[in-house]
Amino acid sequence: MKLIKNMMYNTVYQVLILILPLITAPYVSRTLGTKGVGIYSSTAAWLGYFVLAGALGITLYGNREIAYHQKDKEARSRIFYELLSLKFITVAIALIAYLIFIFFQNKWEIYFLLQGITLIAVAFDVSWFFMGLENFKVIVVRNTIIRLLLTVAIFVFVRTPNDLWLYILLLALSTLIGNMTVWPFLRRELKKIPVRSLNIVQHLRPVTMLLLPQVSITIYTSLNKNLLQIFSGLDSVAYFTQTYMIIILGATLVSSFNSAFLPHLSGLFSSGESEKVKPLILKSIDLGNCISILCISGIIGVSQTFAVFYFGKNFAPVGSLLAVGSITIFFLALTNALSTQYLLAAKKMHEYMMSTIAGLIVNVLFNLTLIPVLGTMGAIIATILTEFSVATYILWKLRDLFTVKEVFHGLWKYIIGGAFVFVFLDFVNKNFPISILNYLIQTIIAVLIYIITLYILRAPANSLVSPYIKKIIKR
Numbered sequence: 001m002k003l004i005k006n007m008m009y010n011t012v013y014q015v016l017i018l019i020l021p022l023i024t025a026p027y028v029s030r031t032l033g034t035k036g037v038g039i040y041s042s043t044a045a046w047l048g049y050f051v052l053a054g055a056l057g058i059t060l061y062g063n064r065e066i067a068y069h070q071k072d073k074e075a076r077s078r079i080f081y082e083l084l085s086l087k088f089i090t091v092a093i094a095l096i097a098y099l100i101f102i103f104f105q106n107k108w109e110i111y112f113l114l115q116g117i118t119l120i121a122v123a124f125d126v127s128w129f130f131m132g133l134e135n136f137k138v139i140v141v142r143n144t145i146i147r148l149l150l151t152v153a154i155f156v157f158v159r160t161p162n163d164l165w166l167y168i169l170l171l172a173l174s175t176l177i178g179n180m181t182v183w184p185f186l187r188r189e190l191k192k193i194p195v196r197s198l199n200i201v202q203h204l205r206p207v208t209m210l211l212l213p214q215v216s217i218t219i220y221t222s223l224n225k226n227l228l229q230i231f232s233g234l235d236s237v238a239y240f241t242q243t244y245m246i247i248i249l250g251a252t253l254v255s256s257f258n259s260a261f262l263p264h265l266s267g268l269f270s271s272g273e274s275e276k277v278k279p280l281i282l283k284s285i286d287l288g289n290c291i292s293i294l295c296i297s298g299i300i301g302v303s304q305t306f307a308v309f310y311f312g313k314n315f316a317p318v319g320s321l322l323a324v325g326s327i328t329i330f331f332l333a334l335t336n337a338l339s340t341q342y343l344l345a346a347k348k349m350h351e352y353m354m355s356t357i358a359g360l361i362v363n364v365l366f367n368l369t370l371i372p373v374l375g376t377m378g379a380i381i382a383t384i385l386t387e388f389s390v391a392t393y394i395l396w397k398l399r400d401l402f403t404v405k406e407v408f409h410g411l412w413k414y415i416i417g418g419a420f421v422f423v424f425l426d427f428v429n430k431n432f433p434i435s436i437l438n439y440l441i442q443t444i445i446a447v448l449i450y451i452i453t454l455y456i457l458r459a460p461a462n463s464l465v466s467p468y469i470k471k472i473i474k475r
Contacts, residue, residue: 024154029311036164038234041241045225047115052218054094057211058087059128066132077190086200091123117172124179142181150174209349224367224379232375239376242311243321250295251332254288281342286460288333290414294450297418299326301425305434325380331387338394351397359390410460417453421446
């Protein structure tokens with residue numbers, strides 16, 4: 001029951017991180033235009049490298065280590081203070097490097113400076129501690145309030161393209177304030193540890209091992225924006241940013257329970273109950289396959305009308321990008337289940353690191369090859385190939401534990417359900433007027449079509465919904 005609650009809380013938390021730009025995207029796209037969105041995305045992409053250096057691999061490492069020692073208050077307190085001290089040091093170094101970077105820029109200096117507040121916020125991020133304790137409620141409630149206030153502030157204060165600086169400031173401050181609001185809850189979870197007894201050095205190697213995969217991931221999620229800025233201009237950056245936002249939202253909806261699984265799985269490994277891990281992972285993968293196919297078919301079905309309706313006429317190219325890029329959701333969900341859940345919990349760091357390096361090589365190769373020729377679509381295709389290569393590599397490395405037959409069991413049934421959803425949405429969007437109410441009704445009907453199809457086909461995930469369908473039939 002605790003795991004289910006944490007999955008629900010973490011789903012809210014992960015979606016919340018993306019829900020702000022999703023809610024405000026139509027307004028921001030029209031208010032700031034493609035140039036404003038492009039500048040924001042470009043400066044944020046460059047900032048990402050310094051954020052990565054400041055955070056190291058502490059978020060994942062800290063989550064796992066606290067989970068391993070969550071019942072030992074003294075041990076977890078010592079780990080917390082050591083990792084927090086380490087993070088303060090690395091963020092300070094990263095901040096100095098970032099200021100030097102800004103000094104050599106000849107444009108967008110004010111935007112880079114404002115983005116830097118997010119780097120400072122990294123130092124105060126202790127969400128990993130509460131995740132390790134499997135206490136997601138503390139994080140979700142506080143950040144929900146901050147995000148709601150931020151959403152209101154954007155609609156009230158960001159009124160023209162000249163307010164781009166204010167938009168960046170509001171986003172950065174919300175991150176900083178959100179991170180700091182959970183600090184008062186640390187007191188009851190920690191005990192005093194003598195400063196002289198802290199050993200920060202012992203964590204350097206493991207967090208560095210986790211940093212290397214994060215470096216690869218950050219590079220291949222930011223490099224495309226940097227290359228688009230160079231080869232295609234700010235408009236292409238804006239198109240890719242809005243497309244990728246929807247794709248990541250879909251992937252988050254599918255795999256948001258991953259972070260909730262990690263401390264639970266780490267606990268199973270720690271207590272010697274590793275035999276319980278595989279069934280949980282397979283259930284997670286199956287549910288991910290089920291939801292990802294629904295998301296993909298839904299996005300493809302509404303992509304052409306949704307892009308213009310949601311982002312505005314200036315973002316019409318996003319429609320085709322969404323239709324193609326949505327395939328990424330499936331591979332992201334699979335990768336997250338096998339890497340974030342299994343590899344990290346099992347401490348298989350070499351496999352985790354090599355999978356991201358494989359993704360980095362593929363991403364750099366195809367971005368450099370496709371972006372100069374195909375522009376934004378080239379970046380989308382490179383993203384798909386990247387995630388495909390990562391998922392394939394992990395499946396190959398874990399082939400003795402997770403067979404292809406087990407991983408994709410019942411996938412064809414989800415694809416048939418997705419096909420019905422696509423046909424329905426494509427027909428409606430070509431023959432009926434578009435509105436928010438229309439999209440809402442489409443979503444409800446599409447989900448019902450999918451659920452009923454899976455029920456008839458007796459899909460593996462059917463066990464999640466069949467009890468409810470049987471109750472409806474009886475009524």
